[in-house]
Amino acid sequence: MTGIRLISTSTVKAANPKNQSPIIDLTPWDLQFLLSDYIQRGALFHIPQLSQDQESEALLVHYVKSSLSKCLDHFPHLTGRLAAVEHDDNTTSFFSDCNNGGALFAHAVVDDVSTRDIIEPVYVPSFVDSFFPLRGVKNCQGTVEPLVAVQVTKVVDGAFISISINHSVMDGASFFHAFSSCLEIVNGSSSLSKPPVFERCFLNNNTTDDFHTIRIPNSYIKQIANEADDAPSGVKVRVFHFSKEVIAKLKEKSNAEVGINDEISSLQALLCHLWRSIVRNKKIDPDQETSYCLLIDARKRIRGLSKAYFGNALQIETVTMKVKELLDNGLGNAAWQMNKVVASCNEEKLRNFFECWKRCPKLTRLSNLAPNIAVVTSGSPRFGIYGGNTGLGRPVAILSGPGNKFDGRATMQSGKEDGSIDIEVCLPVETFEAMEKDEEFMNTVSIKS
Template sequence: MTQIRHISTSTIRLTNHNDQLNHRIESIKLTPWDLRYLEIDYVQKGILFNKPAEEEHSNGLVQHLKASLSLALNVFYPLAGRLAVTENEDKTTTCISIDCNGAGSHFVHAAGDGVKVAEVLNPIYIPDHVVCNLFPLNAVRCYEGVSKPLLAVQVTELVDGIFIGCSINHVAADGTSFWHFLNTWSEIARTGTDSDIISQPRPVFGRHEFYDGLIDLPIRLPFPCNEIMSKQHMAAPPSDSSQRAVFHFSKEKVAELKAKANAEMGTNNISSLQSLMAHIWRATTRGRRFHPNQEVSYLIAAGLRQRLKQMLPKEYFGNAVLGVTVRSTAGELMQHGLGWAASQINKAIASLTAEQVSKYLENWVKAPTFPSVLWDPKSVVVLTGSSPRFNVYGNDFGWGRPVAVRSRASNNMNGKFTVFPGAEEGSIDFEACLLPETLQAMLDDAEFMESVIT
């Protein structure tokens, strides 16, 4: 079995000379978008690099990454904090916030003895026996951020490369915020500039100005905190029978699918991503050989920064995502073709109005729910999260662009697809978690694989 050997673990704290530290928010009041993630795992994504020049590949590189991370935490200081729990006197209500106390983030230096870049870059199947060990804080639930760091980084030296794996508490950040942080850290590391003069936009941590008049902050959960903190009914990680794979779609293939979907429906409104999701939805349904009357739902994580009545800035740091469900039967999906499936996705996302989002927030405050999984696999066939618009391949730490992005299998279940930009401009990758028989059926599916680059 491949060994990932931990060399050291350090606590990285903010530097003290940054004037902005005098103006930081001491406590961040969390919204329903944040709090509902308390029971799931951390967000775990990482990027793979070829080996730096020999003179750079040393303990000096690790020390440089530590120092630049400390500077990045000056900007993203809540990630150096912890979750804070406050109960009223009779312990009937609970408030949970981020205490920006500067307790620090964790930095793990590791070595992958015998692991090469090519092994992680397997053209189809992801070697989880390797990849899952390239991340810190594995199997840690977000509510544990009361005592565990909200951010942990693992830098693993491979035979011919480096993997930087980040684990961020999902209560603190969604995918947009995750990559905003990583883009900032990589710029500081690459340029050697201080955190005061980076080109990346400053994150916005405040909540009240955006939710004022909609919901009251802080939210008072109508039960004691131990009802969340002591639960042991969390979902298990993907079973041993699940496998993960990456499907790569070139810029040209993406354009072909988009053109086909729009032509079939006589429109120009269907996006590239919606066309790809329809292609995957149909292929997954074929691969599972459902009865024509079987409902096949698709849950899509939709960004909300531009969908609230008071729109959130792109730099808003926190969570702003809501699932949109598209429903069909297997028979309908197969009968109507790619364009119809893509148009159903398009209509569902377009129908998510600011009024609906506001209503969700109001209802959640009245009756909070904390799912231990992101969706119900009995009623949802496919789920897609993340975005091809994230700046993944711009994360140059000083030794070149990444060659790949990978996530850990946390929060994945049969039917989960994570979308990333591809390494080539305009290309898109889908990281799939499926049963082996479904994956094999998709690999044998000529209609699906015609668009996949292997």
């Protein structure tokens, strides 16, 4: 590859922002991600006419840019910045300043890469990282960097459209909420079927909760920031595709093994199937503990928290077992342990997390949660990212950017076929090579769709 050429960058603002408070508090769910990387997702579109037609390319760029501007009218805080207030006691408070400072928009070209060069290799090519803006930016840098950046990268026969969003202002559910809203606007709607809810009063009897009074010690921020540089590197990225039929069989097997009736979900069975293969092929000491880290959506678990709540509503939970228990006691046992951890994430536990976090803030690096974490999973197959009329046809691939990539990171999303699931996994090459010889796992993986 000769390299990516940056054609232009510009600032996109909300042209007609809806009425919105100039300040949005950041909750403990938001603040815990200050030292993580931006959320990064991208969609690859096969558009053959772009190969020789500069007018089509210009129309595409204008189309994406204008769609972004219209969408930001409904999410005006995304064009703002984070604000940091330093206090005399060597602590800092953060909040979201809706100042319409603007989102970043970039247009780039790669002359010798086709859509096939991106989707055909076993591992996601490393050059795809360059298709994402704000690479290497931490969420806390949102005080000076845009909270949202979009990049359109033209390849030989199509385009890769990526977005990077500050993880301290939204999670995956809110990301898909904004994406779905953008599709409504693109298709001619002047209002949204699910307007975003920004109020943060759900934990304080419907009165304003002054989360911006949370003070984080400066020494703690610097300590964790320095530790972030030690994140593992040298991993490859591969997407595993699981069909609806295979997932149903894993669910049936899990429930049958522990003698229960349909309590273990399809997703719990699938994730534990992945967990067991990774641990088995890393050849970890049987007496060592291994953990699976889940980011659980709290929107259905707290009364008064709207499904349209816009921000982070993620509770981090872990399932921990001895390696020999994970591998020797079957898929059903592992999935049942995961089921119990998910079920324990109730309203009381979530409220306790808020109160404890306000007293003793704890910033999170997904790559550094614990020394025995084998897998950290984010995303959800409920987000139908392949569906919806974008005006560009269906994507041929959905990929994530280099942010928050480390050994054991897994990102879920719906597959192209109804009921299927794609899991993008980051692991060392030697682990992937061992998994390729693991018939129990590979017999469940579908050929690329």
